[in-house]
Amino acid sequence: MELIAEALTARHMAADGQHSRWCQAWLKDKLSAPHALLTTSCTSALELAALLCGIEPGDEVIMPSFTFVSTANAVVMRGGVPVFVDIRPDTLNIDETLIEAAITERTKAIYVVHYAAVCAEMDAINAIARKHGLLVVEDAAQALLATYKGRPAGTLADMACFSFHETKNIVSGEGGALIMSTDDQYARSRVHGEKGTNRTAFMLGQVDKYTWVDKGASFLPSEITAAVLRAQLESAEEIIADRLRSWNFYHEAFAAAEQEGFLQRPKVPDGCVHNGHIYYVLLPSNEQRNAMIGELKKRNIGSAFHYIPLHSSPAGQRFGRSQGSMEATDTLPARLLRLPLWCGMGSAAEAAADALLQELEAGRRAA
Numbered sequence: 251m252e253l254i255a256e257a258l259t260a261r262h263m264a265a266d267g268q269h270s271r272w273c274q275a276w277l278k279d280k281l282s283a284p285h286a287l288l289t290t291s292c293t294s295a296l297e298l299a300a301l302l303c304g305i306e307p308g309d310e311v312i313m314p315s316f317t318f319v320s321t322a323n324a325v326v327m328r329g330g331v332p333v334f335v336d337i338r339p340d341t342l343n344i345d346e347t348l349i350e351a352a353i354t355e356r357t358k359a360i361y362v363v364h365y366a367a368v369c370a371e372m373d374a375i376n377a378i379a380r381k382h383g384l385l386v387v388e389d390a391a392q393a394l395l396a397t398y399k400g401r402p403a404g405t406l407a408d409m410a411c412f413s414f415h416e417t418k419n420i421v422s423g424e425g426g427a428l429i430m431s432t433d434d435q436y437a438r439s440r441v442h443g444e445k446g447t448n449r450t451a452f453m454l455g456q457v458d459k460y461t462w463v464d465k466g467a468s469f470l471p472s473e474i475t476a477a478v479l480r481a482q483l484e485s486a487e488e489i490i491a492d493r494l495r496s497w498n499f500y501h502e503a504f505a506a507a508e509q510e511g512f513l514q515r516p517k518v519p520d521g522c523v524h525n526g527h528i529y530y531v532l533l534p535s536n537e538q539r540n541a542m543i544g545e546l547k548k549r550n551i552g553s554a555f556h557y558i559p560l561h562s563s564p565a566g567q568r569f570g571r572s573q574g575s576m577e578a579t580d581t582l583p584a585r586l587l588r589l590p591l592w593c594g595m596g597s598a599a600e601a602a603a604d605a606l607l608q609e610l611e612a613g614r615r616a617a
Contacts, residue, residue, distance in 0.1 A: 253477035265470035269477045274427075276483050277412075280395070281402040283429045285436035287443060288476060292391045292413030292426035294469045296324035296361075299387045299409045299428060301442045301465060302435050303359045305330040312352050313361040313389075314344040315561040315572070315579045321361050321389050322560050322570060330358070332570035334561040337578050340517040342586075343370040345578070349378050352573035359385040362407065366516060367524040369398035372406040379407075387411065390429075392527045394420055395490055399521040404429045414479055419493060419527055419593075420486050422479035425471055443469040489593045493526030496591055496599040500529045503603040512610045529589050530556070531606075536584040538613070543587065545609045551602050554588045 257269055270288050277286035289295040305311065307329030313321055315334035322332040335348045342365045349360060360379055362370045372388075379386045386407035390396075393403035394412050404410040414425035430436050440450040446466025451457045482489070501515060508515050514532040518524060533539045539555065546553045559579045560566040589602050 253481050254474055257473040257477045260473075263473050265472060267473040267476070269473050269480045270471070273476055273479050273483060276480075277404075277427055277429065280486075281404050281429065283402075283405050284432070285430040285439075287428045287430070287436070287439050288471050288479070289411075289426040289428055289443070289469050290471045290475075291320075291415065291424050292389075292411050293320040293323065294467075295411035295426040295428040296320055296387070296389065297327055297467070298439060298442055298469050299411060300324045300328045300330070302409065302430070302438055303385045303387065305358055308356060309358040310354060310356045311359045311361055312344075312349055312357060312573075314363050314365075315559040315566070315576060316342055316365065316557055316583055317363045317389065317560065318391070318557060319560065319563075319565070320391075321363060322566065325361070326565075326569045331356075332560070332566070333357070334559075334566070334570055334572045334576065334579075336574065336576050337365075337582070339578050339582060341365065341368050341370070341519065342582060343368065344375075346371040346374040346378070348574060349375065350382075353378075353382055353384070357382070357384060359387060361387050361389055363389040363391075364393040364396065364403055366528040366530065367393040367396040367403070367526070368516070368518055368522050369393065369396060369403050369406065371519075372398055376407065385409075388429075391415075391426075392418065392525075394418075394525060395486065396525045397523045405431075407431075409435065414482070419490055419525055420479070420482045422471070422475045422482065425475050425479055438464075442466045490525045492593045492595075493591060495526075496595045497524075497526040497529050499599045500589060500591075500603055503600075503607070504531060507607060507610060512614070526591070528556075529591050530586050531589070532582060532585045533587055534585065539585050539587050541613075542606070542609060546602075546605055549605045551605050552590050553602075553606075556583060556586055556588055559583060 274286045305328035309330045311325045338345045388410035390403045391413035396403040410429040412427045414422040449460040452460035561572045
């Protein structure tokens with residue numbers, strides 16, 4: 251509230267004020283990133299990345315189908331074609347071994363999603379991209395302060411997009427950020443982000459007036475949003491440490507159930523460090539998953555499924571195409587159950603874990 255009051259009393263409530271600059275400096279410092287730009291959402295960051303990739307009508311962008319609609323919409327809004335490939339059964343991330351077969355002469359980029367803040371296999375993906383002259387964009391919406399082989403998510407590709415939506419670890423209600431690896435990307439992002447004008451150059455005294463010079467939109471957030479985000483970023487490590495305690499509690503609590511074949515726990519490959527964003531289990535069937543959501547609801551415990559795969563959605567079939575079998579994408583998300591996880595959860599994690607285990611045992615006895 252104090253930081254919001256500062257934004258109000260400073261009488262600078264539009265974009266690019268002191269709180270925006272502070273947040274961008276924090277991101278650059280914590281991620282060792284060359285450039286960071288706050289955006290109104292991760293969706294707008296993905297759309298801005300598509301502009302910087304030069305996506306034009308007919309261009310193809312490879313991505314997983316198991317993701318939120320914004321990943322694909324960013325490409326479709328530019329007239330591009332999302333090309334969906336299957337996911338890995340262990341991490342539910344894009345299967346890097348299937349990417350090369352999806353590349354055509356129209357392929358422009360690869361959009362990689364770090365599901366549940368467990369990073370995709372970026373070394374292999376970047377090697378494929380370099381071989382074929384493609385750009386790589388991380389959809390790191392869930393992955394702030396996660397790492398891959400000691401390197402921060404958000405710095406593993408040409409560009410990266412973060413979300414600060416209220417459902418994420420670090421929140422500003424709505425909000426996002428675009429991380430860029432080159433000076434040229436950053437200079438162009440300022441033009442695209444300022445409605446296609448050279449306003450930033452004007453504010454820096456580099457030109458004597460500003461005008462329309464390129465494509466653009468209103469991508470930058472208000473200082474009120476940035477003030478909320480700044481307060482969250484100041485406590486980011488503590489927030490994530492708290493969430494990890496709940497995540498680790500769940501993981502230990504379900505170890506025996508996994509050994510007995512009641513469920514599958516998340517897999518975190520060696521070299522990946524996540525941030526406790528999501529805890530999920532895979533149940534034996536879609537029917538059991540759906541029934542479990544209902545039974546937990548009776549106990550006043552909010553569990554949920556997650557994304558409906560894009561390749562099978564009406565818009566996905568209209569605007570995109572699939573490459574090869576989508577077996578893992580078609581079957582695994584249908585069995586996925588997300589458990590409640592939030593900062594300050596404390597003993598509520600124990601109650602949720604006990605409830606799931608009790609319902610699994612009741613189901614076993616009934617069978």
